[in-house]
Amino acid sequence: MRILVDRERCIGSGTCVLTLPDVFTQDDEDGRVVLANDAPDAAALASVKQAVLTCPVSAISVEDGDGR
Ligand code: SF4
Numbered sequence: 216m217r218i219l220v221d222r223e224r225c226i227g228s229g230t231c232v233l234t235l236p237d238v239f240t241q242d243d244e245d246g247r248v249v250l251a252n253d254a255p256d257a258a259a260l261a262s263v264k265q266a267v268l269t270c271p272v273s274a275i276s277v278e279d280g281d282g283r
Contacts, residue, residue, distance in 0.1 A: 217254050217278040218263060222247045224274040231266040231275060235259060239266065248274065 218238065227246030231239040238259065240251045255263065267275045 216257065216260065216263065218250060219253075219276045219278060220248045220250055221274040221276075222249075224272050226272055228271055230269050230271065234266045234269065235262045238263065 220239075225247040227241060227248070229241060229246075231248060232241055235255075236251075238250065238252045238255050240249045241247065242249050263277060267273075267277060
C-alpha cells in the first residue's frame, strides 16, 4: 500500500491528521497535508481508508502494492 496526496487540492482541514497522525501531518506554513509515512503497515489500512473517505476534497488516494 502506498499513499498519495494531492497538495494542490488539499485545503488543510486536518481531518486526515486527526485520523492517522503517524501517516499524515500538516505543513507548518501553509497547513496543507504532508506525508510522514507514505507506506504504512497493513494494520493501518482501515484508518487509511477512513482518511480517504473523509477528506473533504478527495485529496488522498491509495495505490495497492500489488497493482490491484
Ligand atoms: S483531510 Fe484532505 S483536505 Fe484535510 S488536511 Fe487531509 S488531505 Fe488536506
